[in-house]
Amino acid sequence: MEVAQVLHMNGGVGDASYANNSFVQQKAICLSKPIREEAITGLYCNTVPRSLAIADLGCSYGPNTLSVVSEFIKTVEKLCRKLNHKSPEYKVFLNDLPGNDFNNIFMSLDNFKEKLCDEIETGVGPCYFFGVPGSFYSRVFPNQSLNFVHSSYSLQWLSKVPEGVNKNRGNIYIGSTSPSNVGRAYYEQFQRDFCVFLKCRAEELVEGGRMVLTILGRRSDAENPAIKEGGYIIWELMATALNDMVMQGIIKEEQLDTFNIPQYTPSPSEVELEVLKEGSFAINRLELAEVNWNPLDDLNALDFESERSESLRDNGYSLAQCMRSVAEPMLVNQFGEDIIEEVFSRYQKLLADRMSKEQTKFNNITISLTRKA
Numbered sequence: 001m002e003v004a005q006v007l008h009m010n011g012g013v014g015d016a017s018y019a020n021n022s023f024v025q026q027k028a029i030c031l032s033k034p035i036r037e038e039a040i041t042g043l044y045c046n047t048v049p050r051s052l053a054i055a056d057l058g059c060s061y062g063p064n065t066l067s068v069v070s071e072f073i074k075t076v077e078k079l080c081r082k083l084n085h086k087s088p089e090y091k092v093f094l095n096d097l098p099g100n101d102f103n104n105i106f107m108s109l110d111n112f113k114e115k116l117c118d119e120i121e122t123g124v125g126p127c128y129f130f131g132v133p134g135s136f137y138s139r140v141f142p143n144q145s146l147n148f149v150h151s152s153y154s155l156q157w158l159s160k161v162p163e164g165v166n167k168n169r170g171n172i173y174i175g176s177t178s179p180s181n182v183g184r185a186y187y188e189q190f191q192r193d194f195c196v197f198l199k200c201r202a203e204e205l206v207e208g209g210r211m212v213l214t215i216l217g218r219r220s221d222a223e224n225p226a227i228k229e230g231g232y233i234i235w236e237l238m239a240t241a242l243n244d245m246v247m248q249g250i251i252k253e254e255q256l257d258t259f260n261i262p263q264y265t266p267s268p269s270e271v272e273l274e275v276l277k278e279g280s281f282a283i284n285r286l287e288l289a290e291v292n293w294n295p296l297d298d299l300n301a302l303d304f305e306s307e308r309s310e311s312l313r314d315n316g317y318s319l320a321q322c323m324r325s326v327a328e329p330m331l332v333n334q335f336g337e338d339i340i341e342e343v344f345s346r347y348q349k350l351l352a353d354r355m356s357k358e359q360t361k362f363n364n365i366t367i368s369l370t371r372k373a
């Protein structure tokens with residue numbers, strides 16, 4: 001599987017589209033807002049730039065894509081008013097793999113600019129938008145051309161399925177029955193990819209430039225944390241649905257055995273270690289936050305019982321749709337379109353069952369960095 005060709009979120013605005021099912025990712029963006037605000041304030045006050053170039057890497061499309069851009073511009077404009085400065089101009093670069101629904105973003109830009117002008121009554125500096133297709137595991141911008149880089153829920157995707165996982169039978173990720181080399185192969189692929197990512201961004205950011213990354217991660221440092229953590233269970237349950245379909249002859253065993261998800265959810269110390277090893281960035285903050293599996297749950301749900309009853313009402317539908325909007329193109333590429341409805345109907349039941357029994361959460365790591373001189 002060529003990840004750069006196959007990986008993209010479901011496009012358009014239909015029921016299974018990413019635009020309509022990205023609530024989990026939206027929550028992650030909300031939770032990391034204070035860290036971004038701190039980074040943007042530091043960037044502006046230390047450099048007082050006349051022009052600000054910002055990039056969102058793995059921007060996808062839909063409501064989340066421009067929300068961080070809007071927040072960035074509002075924060076800077078507020079500082080300009082406070083400090084009695086003239087507004088800078090903004091260059092906004094939106095990056096994703098070529099299969100992303102860039103047209104959807106481009107078509108929403110006029111509305112976005114109008115809304116921004118309405119919301120910031122005191123005026124906004126000129127904004128210029130650019131779509132930049134390409135893998136962030138390579139250079140995507142000219143030398144020292146960016147002031148601020150943001151990425152949310154994208155860096156857990158690897159550049160490829162690691163080599164050496166061909167004996168991962170019956171699993172599609174690091175599962176509880178995976179051979180012991182599988183977890184290591186995934187971790188080593190993450191190390192290689194994240195190091196390349198940091199090196200590329202170090203070339204593209206100006207000295208003193210800031211970068212805030214939120215990555216779907218894990219809490220535990222254990223080498224094979226397959227069993228307990230939310231990001232692992234989610235794929236293990238999908239593997240269960242696929243295995244059941246193999247047993248019933250709907251999917252060929254060989255198709256399942258050659259399918260592995262190109263994703264790795266690192267722990268905070270694994271992220272920190274790569275940043276320290278690469279050496280171009282100073283770490284300002286490194287935080288872990290939790291997002292409940294059920295995207296409909298209130299962020300401030302007070303206790304497990306109230307979260308659980310909310311999950312039961314939804315019956316796994318929202319999370320299954322969320323996962324469908326993310327994983328459908330990869331599944332279609334491997335198994336064909338005909339099995340999709342069946343896979344997700346089984347998957348929803350498995351998710352609902354799990355959510356009725358325990359409180360399951362995704363762990364998000366946010367790291368705030370400054371490009372060293």
Ligand SMILES: C[S@@+](CC[C@H](N)C(=O)[O-])C[C@H]1O[C@@H](n2cnc3c(N)ncnc32)[C@H](O)[C@@H]1O
Nearest residue numbers: 008025058059060064096097135136152154157
């Ligand atoms: C789950 S979406 C997150 C989108 C958005 N940032 C949000 O928070 O809603 C992950 C995005 O990362 C993109 N992505 C994954 N690997 C990438 C790569 N190597 N280069 C650029 N984009 C990538 C995917 O195509 C997808 O659109």
